[in-house]
Amino acid sequence: MxxxxxxxxxxxxxxxxxxARRVLSAQVGxxxxxxxxxxxxEMVGVFAHHFSCEMAGYPGxxxxxxxVDAPGNDEITIADIxxxxxxxxxxxxxxxxxRERIKPGDLSPGDILPTDEDDLRLVPGYFAGxxxxxxxxxxxxxxxxxxxxxxxxxxxxxxxxxxxxxxEGDFGPSSPLAQSAAHSCATCGxxxxxxxxxxxxxxxxxxxxxxxxxxxxxxxHGCGAHSEAQLRRKQLPVPVGDPHFDTLNExxxxxxx
Numbered sequence: 469m470x471x472x473x474x475x476x477x478x479x480x481x482x483x484x485x486x487x488a489r490r491v492l493s494a495q496v497g498x499x500x501x502x503x504x505x506x507x508x509x510e511m512v513g514v515f516a517h518h519f520s521c522e523m524a525g526y527p528g529x530x531x532x533x534x535x536v537d538a539p540g541n542d543e544i545t546i547a548d549i550x551x552x553x554x555x556x557x558x559x560x561x562x563x564x565x566x567r568e569r570i571k572p573g574d575l576s577p578g579d580i581l582p583t584d585e586d587d588l589r590l591v592p593g594y595f596a597g598x599x600x601x602x603x604x605x606x607x608x609x610x611x612x613x614x615x616x617x618x619x620x621x622x623x624x625x626x627x628x629x630x631x632x633x634x635x636e637g638d639f640g641p642s643s644p645l646a647q648s649a650a651h652s653c654a655t656c657g658x659x660x661x662x663x664x665x666x667x668x669x670x671x672x673x674x675x676x677x678x679x680x681x682x683x684x685x686x687x688x689h690g691c692g693a694h695s696e697a698q699l700r701r702k703q704l705p706v707p708v709g710d711p712h713f714d715t716l717n718e719x720x721x722x723x724x725x
Contacts, residue, residue, distance in 0.1 A: 480537055482507055484544045488517040488533035491546045496523075496531070505530060513537050514547070521551060528557030589626030593618045627665060634670060639680045641688035649690030650697065657695030659687075 485504050493501050502520030509515050514536050521529040534547040553559055575581060583590065622630070634640060646652075653659050658675035661667055662684075671687055673680040678693040 480544065482515060484515070484535050484537075485517050487544050488535055488546065489519065492519060492531055492533050492549055495549055501531060510534065513539075526551070526557070528554045530554050587626075589623055589629060590620040591623040593621050631666060631669060634684050635686050639673075639683055639685040639689050641686055641690075643689065645679065645691050646686075646689045649692060649694065651694040652688050652690040653685050653694075654687040655694075655696065656690075658693075659685075 485507065489501060489504065500521060500523040502522045505518040505520055507515050507517045514534060517533045517535060519531040519533065521531055523529075529551055532548075532550045532552050534549075536545040536547050538545055570581070636642065638645075640646065641652075653671060653673065656673075656675075658673060658678065660672040660674050662670055662672065669687060670684050673683055673685050675681055675693050675695075678691055680689070680691065
């Protein structure tokens, strides 16, 4: 046959479902091959037959068997066999890098969470970083001479990220506890001030009975354990009267009035 003048036979390729099923069953097993779902033309002379997948754990998936009616061939050619998910197939969730999956509180004893070399939250220790009380030259000199300086410190980006996280967290001004409080942490005697730029917005709570004990709190946060908190008159317990000896009854008992 002259391949230059051969005419493709689409009807033969479309009708090759029996051939496609036979080859598919031989490859994957007849028990996991379901009904014929249809056929589509992917390109001239190339057709994909779809069969439902009966394999356990793959509901909604289907087998694709690509057949080719090549010029000059007397028989249908099987190009490939693939298993594809359908519109209702159960798929694994989109993969997320481990660093993006980590949440506060996930670390267990012995776990290591390394930081990247180019972590935007950190800068070399000889920069001002999170402490702007000395010049860069002074800090670098001390770090080089003593060898005890921190290798990296908070960058402005790291400081801003921490401030936003704390401000919007459970110990910020928007929490239900703060919204119902009569006084703010800024005027509380249990408030321990921080050093550096963050001291203008945050402090540490030192009240053992407060929910935020040992935590960083926004100065605009507040709770009912404020050092100056006082009960309103209607919240005070009902006073108990002095005991009175009842001389009118036979039994000697005490009554409170």
